[in-house]
Amino acid sequence: MRPLLLLPASLLLIATGADAQTMSYPPPDTAPIASVQVSAPAKVVRIRPTEARKISGAYDMSNGWNLRVSTTSRYIDATIDDEQPIRLAAVAPYRFVSGDGNVTMEFNRGDGDDMRMSYVPDLRLGQRIVLESRMAQR
Template sequence: MRISSVLLPAALLLFASTSGAQTMPYPQADTVPVTTVVVSATATPYRIKQEQSRHIAGTYELTNGWRMKVRTGTRTIDTTIDKQKPMRLLAVAPYKFASGDGRVTMEFNRGDVGDDMIMTYAPDPRFADMVVISSSVAQR
């Protein structure tokens, strides 16, 4: 007898809560049209000028304790972090470089005197997280 006296009010509350949910308005549809993003490479890589090469080449102390050496070419830079394999990045704009797969980008000539750089990279291609590391030039 006690169970039925508790069950009946609980059932009534459950039915009352679901009936109220049906009268609530639906969320408004997004009225802004969906746009698409198209990423395409330039026909020819950007050429690194001598002045830019002087600003870029050197050894950098990264904020996480790594040391990175940068050597410049005419259209690419080769970077070596600590004793890891060298990475080749393509010039995509003045002082901006990207790896072939787009997972690593570097931007140089930052800061008040142009001695700072910032590197972003995706540590794991399965995830959408990005790591951002900044640096000042240690030596040229």
């Protein structure tokens, strides 16, 4: 009698196995894969008080311009002659860049009083002007 009970149970297991073989595979994901680019915000570089003392002041540029530099803890304002000030953010010690990247200034070069400024005079031209200066007498 027992063998008769085992036979239907084994047939039932075989039948469920056959059913599993006829199941369809999961459908492929048809949604497009989106790509995301993540960039870290620019590192905030603070201007130390000793650095501010070294770069604040007036500079006589090599082309005859007069440059005045005033500092805060995160940026400098550079005023050439009687023009509007240009705000430059600190990106490294003694290195500053304008928001659009067209003006850069490097201070504390050479013997400590030298400065290099480079700028793009006209965005339509592939040109960058580089001027150097020494700090004027205080």
